[in-house]
Amino acid sequence: MIKQLFYKDSYEYGKFKESILKDNMKRIRMFSLVIMILEAGFLMGTFLVPHMFAQDQLIHYRSHYIFLLVGTIIMLFLCFKYNKRKKYHVIYEIMVYLSTTICLLWGSSITIIDVSINNTTTVYLTFVFILSAALIIRPDIYLLMLLIVQSLFVVCLPESSQVAAVQVNTSIFLLFAWFVSRYQYFTHFEKYRNELIINDKGDILERQNAELVRLMMTDHLTGIYNRYSLDDILSKKWIEAYVHKSYLTVMMLDIDLFKKFNDTYGHIKGDECLMKVSRVLTDISVQYDGYAFRYGGDEFCLIFSDLRYKDVVLEELNRQIKAIEVQVADMRVSIELSIGVFHEVPKESKNEWQCMDLADKDLYVKKSLRRRRFTDELI
Numbered sequence: 001m002i003k004q005l006f007y008k009d010s011y012e013y014g015k016f017k018e019s020i021l022k023d024n025m026k027r028i029r030m031f032s033l034v035i036m037i038l039e040a041g042f043l044m045g046t047f048l049v050p051h052m053f054a055q056d057q058l059i060h061y062r063s064h065y066i067f068l069l070v071g072t073i074i075m076l077f078l079c080f081k082y083n084k085r086k087k088y089h090v091i092y093e094i095m096v097y098l099s100t101t102i103c104l105l106w107g108s109s110i111t112i113i114d115v116s117i118n119n120t121t122t123v124y125l126t127f128v129f130i131l132s133a134a135l136i137i138r139p140d141i142y143l144l145m146l147l148i149v150q151s152l153f154v155v156c157l158p159e160s161s162q163v164a165a166v167q168v169n170t171s172i173f174l175l176f177a178w179f180v181s182r183y184q185y186f187t188h189f190e191k192y193r194n195e196l197i198i199n200d201k202g203d204i205l206e207r208q209n210a211e212l213v214r215l216m217m218t219d220h221l222t223g224i225y226n227r228y229s230l231d232d233i234l235s236k237k238w239i240e241a242y243v244h245k246s247y248l249t250v251m252m253l254d255i256d257l258f259k260k261f262n263d264t265y266g267h268i269k270g271d272e273c274l275m276k277v278s279r280v281l282t283d284i285s286v287q288y289d290g291y292a293f294r295y296g297g298d299e300f301c302l303i304f305s306d307l308r309y310k311d312v313v314l315e316e317l318n319r320q321i322k323a324i325e326v327q328v329a330d331m332r333v334s335i336e337l338s339i340g341v342f343h344e345v346p347k348e349s350k351n352e353w354q355c356m357d358l359a360d361k362d363l364y365v366k367k368s369l370r371r372r373r374f375t376d377e378l379i
């Protein structure tokens with residue numbers, strides 16, 4: 001029960017200490033600005049209208065105002081340094097606890113002077129309440145601060161007929177202020193916790209969306225771009241080439257006699273053949289800063305922007321394709337590709353499928369020549 005009074009079930013300080021520190025530094029900056037203005041005004045008042053202050057305690061009031069004024073300037077400087085880094089460091093956390101304790105001690109010290117004059121505890125209790133409501137401090141640490149400060153305050157109070165009432169009233173008020181601080185702490189804790197849950201779910205959704213986009217834009221079997229991606233990328237590359245008056249290279253590729261390969265060796269070996277070809281096309285596209293697509297079935301496509309050495313790419317492509325072998329029982333089966341090429345500077349802004357049509361026609365010519373050569377060799 002005592003543990004729940006301090007920690008509840010949501011006590012996970014390590015996860016949120018950076019967020020707590022960030023919020024505390026913002027509040028300390030605002031608090032320091034207000035205090036600096038007020039203390040500067042009070043300090044000026046001790047010189048301009050000294051008769052409003054107890055003459056025998058005037059030096060003590062001035063020393064208190066000067067001390068707090070210097071302290072707030074130091075705090076503003078440290079807040080400025082934190083804002084430049086905006087990263088958690090234990091020194092800043094200690095600074096928050098230390099400055100809170102010093103403010104409480106200052107309030108209790110000047111209140112001891114006020115009690116000796118007119119028996120008022122306004123400054124002390126005001127500081128306690130503002131700090132309890134404004135700052136986000138661990139309940140256990142804040143209770144320890146209040147106990148230390150209140151003990152010193154009670155011990156240092158001057159003897160009077162109402163000292164017992166002051167001690168009791170301030171102690172009750174401090175206990176109330178501690179519960180306010182505790183409520184403030186756990187309210188913010190729940191806020192940080194909910195933000196963390198939302199961010200985690202947001203990250204999960206982002207990863208899932210990225211995976212959906214990847215699945216939508218890539219071929220399931222080969223892992224390279226699919227026809228849907230081809231429509232989008234071709235359109236962009238065509239416009240780029242048209243605007244910059246640069247060459248656009250489109251290669252349509254078709255595996256020769258693939259249907260016969262499938263019928264002879266089976267679809268599993270056919271899929272293996274497609275995956276090996278796609279790996280070669282991926283390597284070529286990466287090497288020459290292009291894109292590889294599976295157009296459909298055994299047809300593939302390569303797109304390059306501003307490709308200067310088309311023949312070198314074709315030579316490298318043919319060399320790597322000829323090195324592909326599919327293991328079937330005790331033999332290795334090699335494959336061949338027919339390649340149709342479009343390599344021109346686009347002359348129109350909205351006719352990107354013209355290059356596909358021309359590359360496809362070139363592919364048809366190449367396949368026809370290859371079939372004719374194969375037939376002549378049989379004869």
